[in-house]
Amino acid sequence: MPYSPAVHRWLLCALAGMAPAQARADGLSIAGGSPRSIGRAGAATVGDDGGGALLINPAAMARRSTTRVQLGASIVEDDVRWQTDAEGEPLSRGQAGSRFVPIGAAIGAVGHWVLGIGAMTAGVAARSLARPGDLKDLGSAYDYRYAGIAGSYRRDTLAIGLARRLGHSLAFGLSASASRIAVAEHRRIWAGSDRREAIGDPTSDVDVTLSGSDAFSQGLVAGVLYAPEDSQIELGASVGWARTATVDGTVTAVGSPPSGPSIERTGASRAELVIRQPVTVRAGGRYVGDRVVAELDGDLWIAPRSAESATWSIEGVHVIDPTGLDAALARVPSRISQQTHVAMRLAIDVELIPGFLWATGGYALATRGTPASRLSPSFGDLGGHTLGLGLESTAGGFTVTLGWSRTWAPSTAARPALRLDNPFGTGDGGVSSGTYDGSLDQVGLLIEVELGPGSTP
Numbered sequence: 121m122p123y124s125p126a127v128h129r130w131l132l133c134a135l136a137g138m139a140p141a142q143a144r145a146d147g148l149s150i151a152g153g154s155p156r157s158i159g160r161a162g163a164a165t166v167g168d169d170g171g172g173a174l175l176i177n178p179a180a181m182a183r184r185s186t187t188r189v190q191l192g193a194s195i196v197e198d199d200v201r202w203q204t205d206a207e208g209e210p211l212s213r214g215q216a217g218s219r220f221v222p223i224g225a226a227i228g229a230v231g232h233w234v235l236g237i238g239a240m241t242a243g244v245a246a247r248s249l250a251r252p253g254d255l256k257d258l259g260s261a262y263d264y265r266y267a268g269i270a271g272s273y274r275r276d277t278l279a280i281g282l283a284r285r286l287g288h289s290l291a292f293g294l295s296a297s298a299s300r301i302a303v304a305e306h307r308r309i310w311a312g313s314d315r316r317e318a319i320g321d322p323t324s325d326v327d328v329t330l331s332g333s334d335a336f337s338q339g340l341v342a343g344v345l346y347a348p349e350d351s352q353i354e355l356g357a358s359v360g361w362a363r364t365a366t367v368d369g370t371v372t373a374v375g376s377p378p379s380g381p382s383i384e385r386t387g388a389s390r391a392e393l394v395i396r397q398p399v400t401v402r403a404g405g406r407y408v409g410d411r412v413v414a415e416l417d418g419d420l421w422i423a424p425r426s427a428e429s430a431t432w433s434i435e436g437v438h439v440i441d442p443t444g445l446d447a448a449l450a451r452v453p454s455r456i457s458q459q460t461h462v463a464m465r466l467a468i469d470v471e472l473i474p475g476f477l478w479a480t481g482g483y484a485l486a487t488r489g490t491p492a493s494r495l496s497p498s499f500g501d502l503g504g505h506t507l508g509l510g511l512e513s514t515a516g517g518f519t520v521t522l523g524w525s526r527t528w529a530p531s532t533a534a535r536p537a538l539r540l541d542n543p544f545g546t547g548d549g550g551v552s553s554g555t556y557d558g559s560l561d562q563v564g565l566l567i568e569v570e571l572g573p574g575s576t577p
Contacts, residue, residue, distance in 0.1 A: 154223050154240070155192040155564025159510020159523025160467035161482030165404035165417045166345070166356035167467070170568060171225025171238040174279040177343035177358040177402065178293030181236050182283035186573055187228035190238075192521075192566030194221040200247050200558040202497050204263050212264060212497075214558065216248040216272075223566070229573075234283045234293075242299060243275035249497045251306070252322075263552040264497050265325070266540050268455040270306040271498025275299045281341075289348040297339040301365045303393060304331035305432075305454060305498060310540035311381040311439050311447075314547025320540065323380045326439060328452055330391045330432050332369015337362060337397075354406040362397035369393075371434050373449060381441045389436030393454055396430070398423040404465075411471040419463040421489065428491060430454040439543050447543040455496035455538070461489040461503065469512075476515060480523065482508040493537040495556055502529035502556060519568040527560040 154172035157164040164172055169180040171190045196219045202212040225238030248270035252262040262269075281295025305328075312324025343358030371391040375382040404417035430453075437449040467482035489501030510523035533555050542548045 154190065154225075155194045155523060155566040156521045157523070158194060158525045158562050158564040159480040159482065159508045159521070160415070160469075161465050161484035161506045161508035161525055162463070163404070163415045163417045163465040163467035163482050163484075165358065165402045165415075165419075166354050166406040167413075167415050170227065170566075171223055171236065171240065173293070173343075174225065174236055174238045174281045174295045175240075175242055175277070175297070175341060175360070177345065177356050178236070178281040178295040178341055179283050179291045179343035179345040179358070180356060181227055181234045181281065181293060182285045182291035182345065183347065185229040185234065187571045188226070188568055189571065190223065190225045190227075190566060190568045192223050192564065194562055194564035195219070196221055196244055197561045198245065198247055198558070199560070200249070200497055200500075200556065202249060202264050202554055202556055204552055204554040206263060206552070209261060209263075212249050214247055215250060216246040216270070219244045219246050232285050234285075235280075236282070236295070237280045239278050240276075241274065242277040242297070243273065245274075245499070246272040247498055248306075252308075264554065265308040266310065266320070267536060267538055267551040268305065268307045268496035268498030270304075271455060271496075272302075272304045273456075273499070274302045275337075277339075289346060291345045291347075293343045293345070295341045297341075299337045299339065299362075300333060301337050301367060301395070302331075302333040303367050303369075303395070303456070305329070307455065307498070309452065310542050310548070311375070311441065311544060312542070312547060313441065313544065319547050319549045323376055325376055326381055326383070326449075327374040328449075329372040330369065330393070330452065332367040332391060332393060334365045334367045337365040339363065352408050354408065355404070356406075357403040358401075360400035360402075364397060365395045367393040367395065371432070371437055371449075373437050373439070375439065377442075379442065381439050384438045384440055384446075385436055386438060387436050389434070391435075392433045393430060393456075395456060396424055396427040396458075398427065398458060398460070413469040415465075415467045417465040419465070421458075421461050423458040423460050427458040428494065430456045441544065445544060449543050453539070453541055455494075455499045457490045457494035457496075457499065458501075459489060459491050461487045461501075463487070467508070476513060478512045480508070480510040480512060482506075482525075484508075488532070492532060492534055495532065495534040495536060496538065497556075500556060502532055502558065504529035517570040519570075521564075521566045521568075523562075523564045525562045529556075529558045529560070531555055531557040
């Protein structure tokens with residue numbers, strides 16, 4: 121598609137970043153590419169032709185033939201809240217703090233091909249409720265401890281992609297990525313006997329921390345862009361796939377002797393977790409007017425049924441109860457759980473100062489990415505409503521984008537199917553019921569520098 125100053129101006133200003141893939145509002149799936157779509161509530165399938173296109177729709181890179189470099193970052197803070205059904209207990213609030221999400225990318229044209237490469241954090245989630253200290257006399261104050269105390273997930277990605285222009289209206293693109301995935305979980309299991317004490321008695325708790333990483337999890341995204349020169353309507357779509365990730369790591373377990381179980385290590389201990397990823401389908405349309413640009417997108421994450429549950433496989437750790445009974449801590453169910461879910465996004469950009477400053481805004485509605493029966497404080501995805509606002513300024517080959525968004529998760533009552541996971545099998549039960557809600561705040565800044573026109577045939 122030939123470059124023109126008018127089209128260039130519209131496209132630069134129509135973009136406003138994205139929530140990093142995993143901010144919790146979209147579970148563990150890739151939700152967006154660059155900080156530009158944050159102020160547009162994640163709308164990026166048609167409009168983002170920068171580094172974010174490598175993860176969302178690589179065909180969009182073909183919109184511009186100029187050589188450009190992008191550098192940016194976002195700050196993400198996830199606040200989960202838990203209210204137990206136990207009478208008289210206070211609200212428990214998230215204590216995980218903020219996470220830093222960087223991105224860097226370079227894009228340029230060689231003939232009819234547009235090439236892009238980027239390094240970014242494509243997904244991040246971090247949650248933590250208060251961590252119980254003394255194992256005794258907890259009552260119902262920490263009754264979420266069996267569901268999950270803390271959890272974190274991070275996907276750092278290197279992506280490379282290419283797009284090809286076919287005529288003046290149509291473009292196709294393909295990108296490939298390699299990601300390092302890091303996961304950590306902190307929770308407790310109950311290792312008592314229903315013949316000696318009440319199920320859930322904290323004197324029989326075992327505190328378990330699991331963490332690990334996967335150096336290479338591959339992914340592919342294929343996309344198409346239809347942007348006729350003589351029309352104000354643009355259309356785009358993409359399909360993304362990510363390989364099942366196997367996370368290798370470590371396990372730390374602490375018992376509660378002398379009245380409760382103790383821990384014995386037999387050689388080197390290790391833990392392994394298999395995380396299955398959904399297939400992502402995106403489609404959207406964009407209207408490009410004189411002083412207003414609007415985009416409507418839909419995202420669909422198709423999760424296999426096997427993604428509803430995941431389990432840490434453990435070696436080298438034994439639990440010994442006060443009577444001397446020994447059980448290998450061979451498996452601990454993870455609280456990572458995904459289901460098929462959707463999101464709809466609407467973004468509107470308005471020119472405030474011709475050729476210089478645009479205001480951006482957006483709204484998104486996402487359904488729950490975790491089944492209600494498998495919600496947990498550490499990884500549960502409640503979906504929710506997202507509002508985004510931002511500004512974008514262009515001058516002298518520099519484009520600066522600033523975006524803010526907040527996601528409000530609806531209050532969800534959980535009657536979970538999760539268990540206490542007793543390794544002895546001498547007494548088990550379901551985790552405590554309660555109500556979840558929360559919010560997700562994001563602030564992002566992206567700077568793009570145009571270095572000059574790309575090469576032509």
